[in-house]
Amino acid sequence: MSNLSISAQVELKQAQNQLLELSNRPTLTAGEKRQFDALLAKISLLKSGAISDEVRLAEVDQLAKEYGLPRVDLSARRAEREELRNWLRNAPETRSYSPLTEPNSTVPAAFFKELMLGIAQYDPIFSADNIRLITLDNARPMTVPALDLSQVTAAVVGQAVDNPPTVNPVAGSMSLGTFTYRSNPIACTMELEQDSFESISEILTQAFQVGMARGIGADLINGNGTTAPQGLLTAATDSTVTTAAAGVIAAADISDIYFSVNRAYRASPKCAWVMADATYEMVRLAKDSNNRPLLNMSKDGEVLMGKKILISPSMPTGAGSRAIVFGDLSQYVCRVNRASVRVTRSLQAAGYAENGIALYTSWMSIDARLNTVGSTAPVVYATLHS
Numbered sequence: 001m002s003n004l005s006i007s008a009q010v011e012l013k014q015a016q017n018q019l020l021e022l023s024n025r026p027t028l029t030a031g032e033k034r035q036f037d038a039l040l041a042k043i044s045l046l047k048s049g050a051i052s053d054e055v056r057l058a059e060v061d062q063l064a065k066e067y068g069l070p071r072v073d074l075s076a077r078r079a080e081r082e083e084l085r086n087w088l089r090n091a092p093e094t095r096s097y098s099p100l101t102e103p104n105s106t107v108p109a110a111f112f113k114e115l116m117l118g119i120a121q122y123d124p125i126f127s128a129d130n131i132r133l134i135t136l137d138n139a140r141p142m143t144v145p146a147l148d149l150s151q152v153t154a155a156v157v158g159q160a161v162d163n164p165p166t167v168n169p170v171a172g173s174m175s176l177g178t179f180t181y182r183s184n185p186i187a188c189t190m191e192l193e194q195d196s197f198e199s200i201s202e203i204l205t206q207a208f209q210v211g212m213a214r215g216i217g218a219d220l221i222n223g224n225g226t227t228a229p230q231g232l233l234t235a236a237t238d239s240t241v242t243t244a245a246a247g248v249i250a251a252a253d254i255s256d257i258y259f260s261v262n263r264a265y266r267a268s269p270k271c272a273w274v275m276a277d278a279t280y281e282m283v284r285l286a287k288d289s290n291n292r293p294l295l296n297m298s299k300d301g302e303v304l305m306g307k308k309i310l311i312s313p314s315m316p317t318g319a320g321s322r323a324i325v326f327g328d329l330s331q332y333v334c335r336v337n338r339a340s341v342r343v344t345r346s347l348q349a350a351g352y353a354e355n356g357i358a359l360y361t362s363w364m365s366i367d368a369r370l371n372t373v374g375s376t377a378p379v380v381y382a383t384l385h386s
Contacts, residue, residue: 015042111205112341115362118209123217124310125232125329130270132333134176139337139365144174146331148374150262172373176335178365179219179228183211185359187352208343208362214313220334220368221274221314232274232332233315235370236325237377246319246385249282251294257326257382258305265328265378272308274325276315279384283309320386327379331371340365 019039022032120127127133136142151169186207188200216229223231239260243253258266265271275283283304286294295302295309302309307326316323346352346359371378 012043015039019043111343112338114205115209115212115341115364116336118206119213119216122210122213123220123312123314125217125220125274125312125314126213126334130272130310131329132270132331134333134335135338136335137337137339139178139340141175141177142335144176144333144369146172146174146371146373148376149264149378150376151374152264170374172371174333174369174371176333176367176369178335178337178340178367180340180363180365181212181215183208183215183362185346185349185361187357187359190356190358204343204360212362212364216364216366217312218314221312223368225369229334229366229368230370231368232329232370232379233322233325233381235332235372236322236327236379236381237372239326239380239382241382243382243385247282248385249279249286251286251288253382254283254286254294254305257324257380258307260380261327261378262376264376265331266307268328268330270330271328272310272326273304274310274312274315274329275323276313276317277311278317279315279323280309280311317384319384321384322381323384324382325379326382327377329379331378332368333371334366334368337365 019036022028022036022039025032028036116126120129124130134142134144148170153169186204188204219228219231221231221233223229223234225231225234239257241253241256241260243249261271284293284295288294295304296306297303298306315325341364342362344361344363346361349357349359352359
């Protein structure tokens with residue numbers, strides 16, 4: 001038991017107490033018998049070194065087995081966690097007295113996937129479900145073609161008739177490079193690494209997710225495109241819509257913003273609204289002329305004018321601010337350099353080394369651009385009344 005983490009020991013003790021309480025009962029119901037068996041399995045898992053997440057997955061798998069549902073692949077999950085723990089343990093070491101060049105190492109697929117998912121959960125503007133996200137294994141500049149979809153059309157052609165081309169839609173391109181982000185270092189004692197690395201690996205991953213989301217998410221909204229990625233709000237076109245009253249968003253305001261975007265872009269599956277939580281609260285209070293809420297439920301989520309709402313903590317909220325973005329976010333391209341994603345571990349930092357403390361730092365390189373080719377904007381912003 002001494003080889004288990006503190007959290008695992010606490011969970012093991014709780015499971016043993018529950019098992020003892022059931023054992024002291026003269027008879028058990030069918031449900032209590034199933035609970036007894038589940039506790040035995042849980043105790044066995046905890047003693048074998050399984051972490052809490054694996055225990056929960058095992059309980060889900062047991063329920064799936066009872067009800068004939070698809071089973072949970074516990075072996076694959078454990079392999080991913082073990083790969084992540086081993087990789088973090090052996091993260092490249094940086095030295096305070098060395099030049100400012102960091103060693104590069106490829107992160108395990110499990111860590112990269114978990115990091116990207118966590119960032120997107122904190123700020124949905126980083127999710128492949130909402131924007132065009134490109135992941136490459138190099139840092140070379142790339143060019144992405146761009147087209148004005150509002151000008152693309154088709155026409156009937158006659159058989160054996162020379163049909164000269166009509167006016168071509170406006171075409172262009174976007175150049176994407178890389179901007180490197182580094183999280184704030186996270187201090188971790190060597191004793192904690194050795195005694196409870198299962199939970200530490202989860203804590204480090206969560207910290208890197210939130211840290212990267214805050215830094216990258218802010219620039220994906222407000223970046224200037226020169227010293228940082230081009231932010232969505234920076235590149236969006238003015239819809240010329242300003243809400244009619246301070247502190248209120250009316251149905252007419254929403255309608256004006258919606259129809260300021262060409263239907264070719266509104267029809268996109270990734271057409272969405274982007275706003276901060278405070279602005280979203282005003283939208284939730286908005287009603288139509290029949291006093292019905294403007295928000296509707298669709299596919300387990302809220303939609304406004306049939307389009308989903310993305311809550312981004314980096315969007316402005318004050319009076320007179322450009323607080324609402326609307327449009328086809330598939331025209332916003334974000335490029336991630338997978339080879340740049342890494343974690344470094346420093347044992348030489350002054351003030352930490354003498355106390356046996358390691359500093360963990362995460363890295364990631366990205367760039368982003370919005371397609372602004374043509375006279376019809378795919379994404380617009382609206383301003384709150386001042």
